[in-house]
Amino acid sequence: MQITVEGREVFAATGGRPFDPALPCVLLVHGAGMDHSVWALQSRYLAHRGRAVLAVDLPGHGRSDxxxxxxxxxxxxxxxxxxxxxxxxxxxLAGHSMGALACLSAAARHPQRLRALALLGVAPKMPVHPDLLALAAADDHKALELIDDWAHGPRAHLGGHPAAGTWLLGGGERLLERARPGVLHRDLAACDTYADGPADATRVRCPTRLILGADDKMTPAKAGRKLADMIEGAAVATIPSCGHMMMTEQPDATLDALKRTV
Incomplete structure (x- = not known):
């Protein structure tokens, strides 16, 4: 689906169903250097069960201008x-990693616009190591390799996907390779400089659930639980044997947690 936002063409996947604004809307927001495709299973399920789904490509990502x-x-x-x-x-709003920070900020800045919030792979602060920022600034492929390695839990490094023949690490690296030059660095820098997480968390007023990977090395589950403690009434779902990329590592468990919120 093509949408014009602030004069630019934006792409959003709708889960295989026409977007109907009369239905409850679910906006799915990807993380740094990625695109709408990380939500493939979750978007289709929700769209076929009474939701108007938008799995968006953020500006400069995927098919968005x-x-x-x-x-x-x-x-x-x-x-x-x-x-x-x-x-x-x-x-x-449901966001992953950088997308989770964007959704958290949206909930704080525009509370009247959210009916529910799901935050996946998130922490109150998400600093990025200077060496990784430098690699990303140089568009060095090593940045993609490091992110892909850290983002996947031990089970994903050995296979572990429910779909036979699916290579989680290879797929993750190919996805990052599709990003345009400079995009990954901009995304990582945005995460690194975001210092408003704790303050924004106290301003959330809608039902909220955090979905965390038990083996997440990028945003450890204990950090996610600290953020949950800052959000009034927030629930937490921790997925066993799962790293940072829960939508692809543990798609069914992620969907089970997500559909309880959105």
């Missing part, structure tokens, strides 16, 4: 602009 935004607060406001472009008053 424009430049990647450089601040989490700008991403948050852009998500609301996307809803405005479609005439959607309220939506459930």
């Amino acid at each position: 424009g430049e990647a935004l450089t601040a989490i607060s700008d991403l948050a406001d852009w998500l609301i602009a996307l809803l405005d472009a479609l005439g959607v008053g309220q939506a459930a």
Whole structure:
């Protein structure tokens, strides 16, 4: 589905069903250097069960035009602009990693626009090592390799996907390779400089669930639980044998947790 947002063409997958703004809307937001495809299973399930799904490509990512935004607060406001472009008053927002920070910020900045919030692979602060930032700034392939390695848990390094023949690490690396030059660095820098997580968490007013990987090395589950403690009434689902990329590592368990919220 093509949408015009702030004068730019934006792509959002709708889970195989036409987008109907009269249905409860679910906006799915990907992480750094990625695109809508990380939500393939979850978006299709929700779209065929009474939800209007938007698995969006953020600006400069995937099939969307424009430049990647450089601040989490700008991403948050852009998500609301996307809803405005479609005439959607309220939506459930679900974000992964950088996308989770954007959704958290949106919930704090625009509380009246969210009916529910799901945060996947998230922590109150998500600093990025200077060496990784430097590699990403140079568009060095080593940055992709490091992220792909750290993002997947031990089970994924040995196989472990329920779909036979699916190579989780290879697929993750190919996805990062599709990002345009400079996009990964902009995304990582946005995560690194976002310092408002604790303050934004106290401003969330909608039902919220954090979905965490027990083996996540990028945003450890204990850090995610600290964020949950800052959000009034937040629930936590921790997925065993799962790293940072829960949507692909443990797609069914991720969906089970997600559908209880959105």
